Amino acid sequence: MATTATPGSRTIFRRPASHTGFWSWITTADHKKIGIMYGYTAFTFFILGGLEALLIRIQLAQPDSAFLSASEYNAMFTMHGTTMIFLFVMPVSAAFFNYLLPLMIGARDVAFPRMNAVSFWIFVFGGVFLYTSFLFGTTGPPAGGNLAEAASRLGSGPNGGWFGYAPNSGIRFSTGTVMDYWSIGLQILGLSSLISSINFIVTIFNMRAKGMKLLRMPVFVWMTTVVAFLLLFSLPIIAVALFMITFDRSFGTLFFDPSMGGDPILWQHFFWLFGHPEVYILILPAMGIVSEVLPTFSRKPLFGYPAVVFAGAAIGFMGFGVWAHHMFSSGVTPITQAAFGLSTMAIAIPTGIKIFNWIGTIWGGKVKLNTPMLFSLGFVGMFVIGGLSGVTHSIVPADWQQTDTYYIVAHFHYVLFGGAIFGLFSGLYYWFPKLTGRMYSEALGKVHFWVFFIGFNLTFGPMHWLGLNGMVRRTWVYAEETGLGPWNMAVTVGAFIIALGVLIFMINWSWSKRNGPIAPFDPWDARTLEWTMPSPTPEYNFAVNPVVTSLDDFWHKKYTEDSDGRPVRRPEAAALVAELEEVGLNPPAPIHLPNPSYYPFMVGLGMPMIGYGVIYRGAAWGIPLGIVGALIIIGSFIGWGVEPLEEPHEEHSDHADEPEPGDDHGEDA
Amino acid sequence: MAEEHALAHPTPRQYVQIAVLLAILTAIEVALYYLEQSIDAFTTSIAAPLLILLAVMKFVIVVGWFMHLRYEKSLLSKFFTTGFVAAMVLYVAVLFALGAVVLL
Amino acid sequence: MADVAHTDGHHDVHESTGIDNRKLGMWVFLSSEFMFFGALISNYMLFKGRDYSAFVPAGQSVILPRELYDIPFTSVSSFVLLMSSLTMVLAHDALASGDQNRTRVWLAATGLLGSVFIGGQVFEFTEFVQQGMTLSTNPAASAFFVLTGFHGAHVFLGILMLLSLYGISKRQGGLTESQGLNVELVGLYWHFVDIIWIVIFTIVYLIP
Numbered sequence: 001m002a003t004t005a006t007p008g009s010r011t012i013f014r015r016p017a018s019h020t021g022f023w024s025w026i027t028t029a030d031h032k033k034i035g036i037m038y039g040y041t042a043f044t045f046f047i048l049g050g051l052e053a054l055l056i057r058i059q060l061a062q063p064d065s066a067f068l069s070a071s072e073y074n075a076m077f078t079m080h081g082t083t084m085i086f087l088f089v090m091p092v093s094a095a096f097f098n099y100l101l102p103l104m105i106g107a108r109d110v111a112f113p114r115m116n117a118v119s120f121w122i123f124v125f126g127g128v129f130l131y132t133s134f135l136f137g138t139t140g141p142p143a144g145g146n147l148a149e150a151a152s153r154l155g156s157g158p159n160g161g162w163f164g165y166a167p168n169s170g171i172r173f174s175t176g177t178v179m180d181y182w183s184i185g186l187q188i189l190g191l192s193s194l195i196s197s198i199n200f201i202v203t204i205f206n207m208r209a210k211g212m213k214l215l216r217m218p219v220f221v222w223m224t225t226v227v228a229f230l231l232l233f234s235l236p237i238i239a240v241a242l243f244m245i246t247f248d249r250s251f252g253t254l255f256f257d258p259s260m261g262g263d264p265i266l267w268q269h270f271f272w273l274f275g276h277p278e279v280y281i282l283i284l285p286a287m288g289i290v291s292e293v294l295p296t297f298s299r300k301p302l303f304g305y306p307a308v309v310f311a312g313a314a315i316g317f318m319g320f321g322v323w324a325h326h327m328f329s330s331g332v333t334p335i336t337q338a339a340f341g342l343s344t345m346a347i348a349i350p351t352g353i354k355i356f357n358w359i360g361t362i363w364g365g366k367v368k369l370n371t372p373m374l375f376s377l378g379f380v381g382m383f384v385i386g387g388l389s390g391v392t393h394s395i396v397p398a399d400w401q402q403t404d405t406y407y408i409v410a411h412f413h414y415v416l417f418g419g420a421i422f423g424l425f426s427g428l429y430y431w432f433p434k435l436t437g438r439m440y441s442e443a444l445g446k447v448h449f450w451v452f453f454i455g456f457n458l459t460f461g462p463m464h465w466l467g468l469n470g471m472v473r474r475t476w477v478y479a480e481e482t483g484l485g486p487w488n489m490a491v492t493v494g495a496f497i498i499a500l501g502v503l504i505f506m507i508n509w510s511w512s513k514r515n516g517p518i519a520p521f522d523p524w525d526a527r528t529l530e531w532t533m534p535s536p537t538p539e540y541n542f543a544v545n546p547v548v549t550s551l552d553d554f555w556h557k558k559y560t561e562d563s564d565g566r567p568v569r570r571p572e573a574a575a576l577v578a579e580l581e582e583v584g585l586n587p588p589a590p591i592h593l594p595n596p597s598y599y600p601f602m603v604g605l606g607m608p609m610i611g612y613g614v615i616y617r618g619a620a621w622g623i624p625l626g627i628v629g630a631l632i633i634i635g636s637f638i639g640w641g642v643e644p645l646e647e648p649h650e651e652h653s654d655h656a657d658e659p660e661p662g663d664d665h666g667e668d669a
Numbered sequence: 670m671a672e673e674h675a676l677a678h679p680t681p682r683q684y685v686q687i688a689v690l691l692a693i694l695t696a697i698e699v700a701l702y703y704l705e706q707s708i709d710a711f712t713t714s715i716a717a718p719l720l721i722l723l724a725v726m727k728f729v730i731v732v733g734w735f736m737h738l739r740y741e742k743s744l745l746s747k748f749f750t751t752g753f754v755a756a757m758v759l760y761v762a763v764l765f766a767l768g769a770v771v772l773l
Numbered sequence: 774m775a776d777v778a779h780t781d782g783h784h785d786v787h788e789s790t791g792i793d794n795r796k797l798g799m800w801v802f803l804s805s806e807f808m809f810f811g812a813l814i815s816n817y818m819l820f821k822g823r824d825y826s827a828f829v830p831a832g833q834s835v836i837l838p839r840e841l842y843d844i845p846f847t848s849v850s851s852f853v854l855l856m857s858s859l860t861m862v863l864a865h866d867a868l869a870s871g872d873q874n875r876t877r878v879w880l881a882a883t884g885l886l887g888s889v890f891i892g893g894q895v896f897e898f899t900e901f902v903q904q905g906m907t908l909s910t911n912p913a914a915s916a917f918f919v920l921t922g923f924h925g926a927h928v929f930l931g932i933l934m935l936l937s938l939y940g941i942s943k944r945q946g947g948l949t950e951s952q953g954l955n956v957e958l959v960g961l962y963w964h965f966v967d968i969i970w971i972v973i974f975t976i977v978y979l980i981p
Contacts, residue, residue: 202794206797252908333766742790
């Protein structure tokens with residue numbers, strides 16, 4: 001595109017131009033806006049997943065309860081797990097990656113800003129598609145069965161559990177459409193994550209500020225790197241498995257149908273080959289956040305930075321070698337059991353290294369117990385409990401006893417709620433000032449932590465002994481004679497206490513966002529680059545591209561050490577911060593940014609149309625709808641291909657003779 | 670960038686020569702297939718490893734010369750090799766765990 | 774030059790590794806594609822060796838993919854795809870020497886060879902179905918069709934990208950290395966699809 005004299009005429013639609021208001025959000029390619037949208041969308045799904053959990057707990061509060069029907073209970077536990085994993089923890093981690101990654105490495109944006117928007121919109125439409133199962137899905141009777149129970153709408157969600165084991169999820173035992181919604185919905189969500197993983201990898205490798213060597217990157221960025229590689233290599237596996245189950249259900253293939261020579265254990269292998277790295281995909285972002293919060297509030301550098309980084313990478317690497325420990329009761333061979341039992345024990349080592357380094361970071365520090373610090377400390381404590389109960393699964397005979405009981409439920413909630421979600425809330429409070437330009441209410445934040453902490457332990461602690469006493473997972477009633485009633489009631493009370501905590505958080509967030517005290521640049525006296533810029537972050541990020549000379553560069557510019565190794569604030573620190581404030585708000589040179597685009601939204605829109613086309617291919621409108629969806633996607637990419645990334649800017653007329661005004665960021669097709 | 674390359678890219682003539690080499694390798698593959706079908710058990714047992722060797726050669730030639738990987742920075746080779754090795758190791762492990770015969 | 778990472782003088786973005794963002798992204802994507810095709814290939818490897826005689830009605834024989842292969846035919850279509858890699862690399866080379874017309878011709882040739890390959894695959898599938906092997910015959914047949922079908926879908930996507938490049942080359946200004954979709958990226962994708970076929974041809978067709 002040598003001449004771009006009239007750029008508007010070169011695109012199919014007029015380009016969106018507004019930078020504020022509704023359309024600016026729909027069409028944005030700004031990583032910060034996309035991050036914020038990821039956060040709010042994910043939080044909406046968190047509320048939905050939480051409501052599903054509360055319904056489960058009301059049902060289980062008393063023995064022989066009839067609050068939910070069996071089919072409703074199946075839909076609730078399936079969608080609770082699916083929502084929390086794929087629609088809350090993953091996207092809220094993506095929100096942090098999006099918002100913080102470019103800031104922490106000193107970049108103006110991610111490598112492919114519009115691809116980033118594509119990831120987001122595919123995620124939104126995939127999540128909505130999954131949830132429309134409650135509106136349009138049917139469960140249907142099992143083949144040859146007479147249990148033609150007409151499921152209520154609440155019971156018409158996907159019902160095969162979050163790991164959708166075949167052949168239960170196959171067409172023979174799930175004759176309705178709900179598992180089609182599940183398999184196709186997850187496929188769409190996986191595509192979104194795959195695109196963002198490529199984007200993050202290229203961003204981290206290619207977009208770092210001058211001097212930001214790999215081993216000068218904040219631990220959070222390192223954990224993002226590991227997560228991106230885990231996504232990159234594990235998502236294709238689940239994509240194939242989901243294609244296979246979709247083909248089994250819709251087009252008559254026989255992969256997982258044992259009555260025709262298929263192999264349901266293959267599903268388990270493929271699923272957990274993805275599913276175990278997925279566990280680390282969920283926990284590593286929180287570990288990254290904690291590794292930023294603990295040093296900041298301990299007034300010390302992170303203890304053993306290289307060890308934490310390499311332990312994170314080792315967890316990612318070993319995470320691919322433990323998948324069969326999910327299958328010890330599925331009849332895998334003794335050699336497989338021994339090998340995976342050992343690898344499961346071994347993966348505790350890098351995790352232990354991290355715990356050790358975090359404790360070393362706090363040790364001897366001047367600890368300030370602000371809300372983010374409380375949540376991070378909660379993370380360390382709860383994650384140790386969850387990690388230890390996890391190691392008990394590596395003992396194969398013990399695992400046989402624990403499989404499919406509430407002991408397992410207790411274990412993974414200690415790592416994913418006590419771990420991941422505590423870490424994520426820690427991050428939400430920590431970066432709240434950078435996000436909004438205001439401070440949250442510290443009092444409400446601390447109340448939130450303690451309510452959460454008590455509610456969490458009351459909910460998931462008793463599940464350990466409920467499970468060991470024989471309470472099975474995924475069963476909608478239990479008999480009174482089991483004696484499990486009282487502890488179940490306690491668990492339910494705990495769940496409602498957690499809900500109260502979420503409510504306090506929402507009040508704090510929405511009130512402080514408008515009315516909190518104005519936040520300075522660097523409210524926590526922190527270490528990483530995002531604190532060198534104004535709060536909230538200006539659209540152009542860095543007024544002047546930063547140059548980094550060491551790990552924790554900003555900290556070392558503010559602090560030096562006395563003879564005992566204690567940090568001492570440099571006298572010139574105040575002047576430095578004042579200068580940053582002066583420059584940060586007044587960039588010396590005009591900075592141009594990726595222009596917004598409609599096409600990412602359109603790509604997202606096309607995805608569920610293909611999904612409906614596959615599910616309703618029997619209806620007259622089904623296949624045409626799918627084709628229209630595919631054409632929208634292809635057309636959007638073509639329109640995108642001819643749309644320059646940036647319109648020529650007045651202030652760059654001195655470069656008007658250059659052949660290529662667009663594509664400064666090396667935009668992908 | 671050109672100055673960063675120690676090696677110059679092949680010329681069109683060399684590309685054609687590479688393609689001829691690939692065609693010859695393919696012809697040997699097909700010939701081996703018929704040998705494997707027609708002669709005794711010994712030939713069958715060496716045909717399969719030979720076929721894999723030939724496929725690896727074609728693979729390396731296309732990746733190295735047509736995809737220019739041997740002219741690129743080593744980072745790209747690292748990514749690419751990681752993906753390939755990870756896939757090999759993991760799926761051989763899965764097939765092993767499932768009790769399927771691997772490769773032969 | 775074909776490999777010049779675009780370096781706009783007016784922008785301060787630099788690429789830390791010295792590799793163009795899009796190219797790095799494409800290689801990263803291709804490395805993940807190994808996991809995708811690896812799963813499909815191992816799926817076929819698992820099912821091809823199993824005994825399905827218990828699952829067919831008495832008196833009928835099991836139809837396995839390997840019994841229906843037409844090796845001369847598949848060899849020719851494999852050869853066609855291999856040669857499309859040559860035309861692709863020649864297109865890239867022509868663009869590097871600034872010859873838009875020759876680039877366009879080679880792009881068109883690549884797309885054409887790709888279409889011949891797809892046509893051959895459609896013919897092969899039709900033939901197999903007529904001989905009684907469908908998606909639902911047995912898991913080995915399912916795995917064969919899904920593996921080669923997904924490979925074909927990749928070739929089809931590649932043809933779409935070649936068509937887009939052809940369209941761009943007709944526009945004012947023609948092809949440059951700096952537009953979002955460029956010849957080098959499509960070339961990488963195309964060659965990758967070719968090497969996957971090299972693996973499939975050997976493992977699925979030639980080794981029984």
